[in-house]
Amino acid sequence: MPKPIDRNPASAGGDWYIDTHCIDCAASREVAPELIVHRGGKSVFARQPATEEEERAAWRALLVCPTASVGTESHRTAPEGLFPQELASGVYRCGYNARSSFGAHAYFIRRSQGNALVDSPRYATKLVRAFEQLGGIADILLTHKDDVADAERYARHFNARVWIHEEDRSAAPYATNLLAGREAADVRGSLVAIPVPGHTRGSVVYLLEETYLFTGDSLAWNPRRQDLIAFRDACWYSWEELKRSLAALERYRFEWVLPGHGHSVRLPAEEMRSRLRSLVGRM
Numbered sequence: 001m002p003k004p005i006d007r008n009p010a011s012a013g014g015d016w017y018i019d020t021h022c023i024d025c026a027a028s029r030e031v032a033p034e035l036i037v038h039r040g041g042k043s044v045f046a047r048q049p050a051t052e053e054e055e056r057a058a059w060r061a062l063l064v065c066p067t068a069s070v071g072t073e074s075h076r077t078a079p080e081g082l083f084p085q086e087l088a089s090g091v092y093r094c095g096y097n098a099r100s101s102f103g104a105h106a107y108f109i110r111r112s113q114g115n116a117l118v119d120s121p122r123y124a125t126k127l128v129r130a131f132e133q134l135g136g137i138a139d140i141l142l143t144h145k146d147d148v149a150d151a152e153r154y155a156r157h158f159n160a161r162v163w164i165h166e167e168d169r170s171a172a173p174y175a176t177n178l179l180a181g182r183e184a185a186d187v188r189g190s191l192v193a194i195p196v197p198g199h200t201r202g203s204v205v206y207l208l209e210e211t212y213l214f215t216g217d218s219l220a221w222n223p224r225r226q227d228l229i230a231f232r233d234a235c236w237y238s239w240e241e242l243k244r245s246l247a248a249l250e251r252y253r254f255e256w257v258l259p260g261h262g263h264s265v266r267l268p269a270e271e272m273r274s275r276l277r278s279l280v281g282r283m
C-alpha cells in the first residue's frame with residue numbers, strides 16, 4: 001500500500017489517491033479511464049469513484065499498479081474476484097502487472113484445447129489459484145523480450161510450454177518453443193503465432209480464432225484519437241520493419257486488439273482492417 005504522506009497533491013481529494021512513486025506506465029488509466037488521468041507526467045485521480053462499478057474500477061487500478069502507488073487512506077481491503085477480469089468469453093485480463101515489464105498487461109485464455117497465458121503478470125498466489133481453478137496453463141505465449149516478467153515461475157508451476165521468437169530468446173532462455181523468421185506457426189487449434197519484427201527483432205502477435213489479436217507493444221488503441229496506433233517513441237528495433245509487419249497483418253481477420261501497453265478495442269473486422277491500413281499509410 002502507498003503511504004498517504006507520499007500522496008500526489010494533484011490527485012483529487014478524498015479516500016482514493018495515487019502517490020508520487022507512479023512511473024507513468026498508464027495501466028491504471030487503462031482499467032479506470034473515467035477516474036484516472038494523466039497529469040504532470042503521473043497518473044492521478046481526476047475524481048473519487050461515485051458508483052459501485054467505479055469503485056471496482058479503482059480497485060482494479062490498485063491491483064494492476066506495478067509500484068503499489070494506488071491506495072485508500074482508510075486502508076480498506078480489496079474485494080475478491082476482480083482479476084482475472086473476463087473481457088470476452090474465455091479471454092481475461094490478468095491484472096497484477098509487473099514492474100519488470102513496465103506495467104504491461106498480460107492475458108489468460110481459457111479453451112478446451114488447453115489454456116494459455118499471453119505475456120506474464122507478476123507471480124501472485126491469488127492469480128495462481130484462479131488459474132488453477134480455470135484449468136491451469138498449457139502454453140505461455142511471449143510477445144517479445146520486454147514483457148516476460150515471471151513467465152518462468154508460471155511455466156514451472158503449471159508445466160507449460162513457453163513460446164518466444166528466437167530473436168528475443170535471450171529474455172527467456174527456458175523457452176521450449178521457438179518461432180523463427182516471419183513464418184506464422186500454429187500454437188494449438190485456432191491459435192496462431194505471427195512474427196511482427198519492429199518493436200523488437202523478435203516481436204510476435206498471437207491470433208485466437210480469427211477474432212482476438214494479442215499485440216504486445218506492436219499495436220494498440222488510442223481512445224483520445226479514437227484510432228489504432230503504433231509506438232514510434234518506444235520502437236526499439238526498426239520503425240520501417242514495424243510498418244512492413246503491420247502491413248502484412250492486413251491479410252488476417254480480427255475484431256479485438258489486446259495490447260501489453262495501450263488500450264484494448266473491439267471493432268467490426270472490416271473497420272479494423274481499414275484502420276490498420278490507414279495506420280500503415282500514416283507510418
Ligand code: SF4
Binds near residue numbers: 026029065
Ligand atoms: S499503474 Fe501505477 S505506476 Fe502505472 S500509471 Fe497507474 S499509478 Fe502510475
